[in-house]
Amino acid sequence: MKKKWIWIISGVVIVLLIINFAAAIFFYHLAVERNVKDFLNGNADLEVEAETLDVLLDGDWRDWSDEQPFEIWHQTSFDGLDLQGYYLEAEQPTNKVVLFAHGYLGRGKDMALYGQHYYEDLGYNIFTADMRGHGESEGDYIGFGWHDRLDLINWIAQVIERVGDDAEIVLHGVSMGGSTVLMASGEELPANVKAIVADASYTDVNDLFAYHLDRMFHLPSFPFIPSTSLVTQIRAGYGLKEASALDQVAKAEVPILYIHGKEDVFVPTEMTEKLYDNTGSEKELLLVDDASHGESFVKEEERYKETLDRFLERFVQEN
Known part of the structure; x- marks a missing residue:
């Protein structure tokens, strides 16, 4: 028995x-795994107001992006992937550059929503890339920021080679891209990286x-x-625990501006608050009322820009 x-x-x-x-x-x-993510269709946690959806899908920024003469760049990643990026030189010579990191299932040029302000109002050079497993970049899996942080560091090196040793660099990411720039913050970054902007980021x-x-x-x-x-x-x-922005920001030396919508239930606002509390470098936090996931810029565009501009003025100097 x-x-x-x-x-x-x-x-x-x-x-x-x-x-x-x-x-x-x-x-x-x-x-x-890299594939079509049907499970996100109709996900209530990703719902935004109709006006926001109009801006995201059909905003003037898309036409602006299509009209810009982006140069196509490539890099071979540490594991042999061909990754594709896009560089837009400023209208007037400058050493200021913003490197963008897009969100889950996005593409590099989606960040033109923010790039237009950097380019037209702040006079920055722009670089943005399709992250591994996205767009025109190779990769059969999504890195959720962990391997992407190393790709980002390689892109930084290419930008410095193009702009010069006096390049003043800002890293700006949203959602998965926000966590990517935070994961990079804990690495040994070149002194050219002066500021980081992380919007709607997760802890790990x-x-x-x-x-x-x-x-x-x-x-x-x-x-x-x-x-x-x-x-x-x-x-x-x-590993999933290994891919931790929370651990990385504790080692950060670059100033970080955190932004998050208070109504975000896809990546809960508490995650950014936890990241902020755990950050070892100088930091600032902007929480946006009535904004869901990745909606802060559209919901409070002027406040977003004003906060961003003040933050950048403190740490980025044009030579």
Whole structure:
């Protein structure tokens, strides 16, 4: 009888392990693997007001971007991927450059929404890239900022080579891009990087996945998040806890401006507040009323620009 129960329990454990592993592969395919993300269609957490949607989809900034003579740049990443970027030289010679990092499922030129202000009002050179697994860049997985931070550092080197050793660089990212620039902040950045702007950022990928696993599927973190992390480590080369903006900002030396919408439930506002509290460098925080995920610029454009401009004036000098 005892042996029978051992076999039954062993069988149940094996079945549960198989289910857990299958779920981990499913969640990796759902979120990390490069493919069409139908699960985001109709996601209430990503809903924005109709006026905001009009700006994001059909705003004048898109026409402005299409009219600009962007140069196409390339880099070969540390793991052999061909990545594509876009450089726009300022109308007047300047050593000021903004490097953008876009959000999940986006493209580099989506950041023209912010780039037009840097270019027309602040006179910056602009660089933006399709992150690995996005747009015209290679990659069969999404890095969620972790491997992308190293790609960003390589782009910084190319920008300095183009603009000169006196280049004054700002890193500006939104959503996944915001976490990317924060993950880069903990690395040994060149002194040319003077300021970082992180809009709607998450603390780390482990926390983000756990949050959405509960919110979207009503499932506990354990055992699904650790097993998904293992699959991600095997297939993409990084673990979910490893990909931590929270750990990186504690080592940051570059000043950071944090921005987040108070009504963001896709990446909860509390994550930016936690990042802010954990930041080792000079920092500033702007929370925008009535703004959901990535909506702050559109909802409070003038306040966003004024806060950004004041922050940049403190740390970026034109030579």
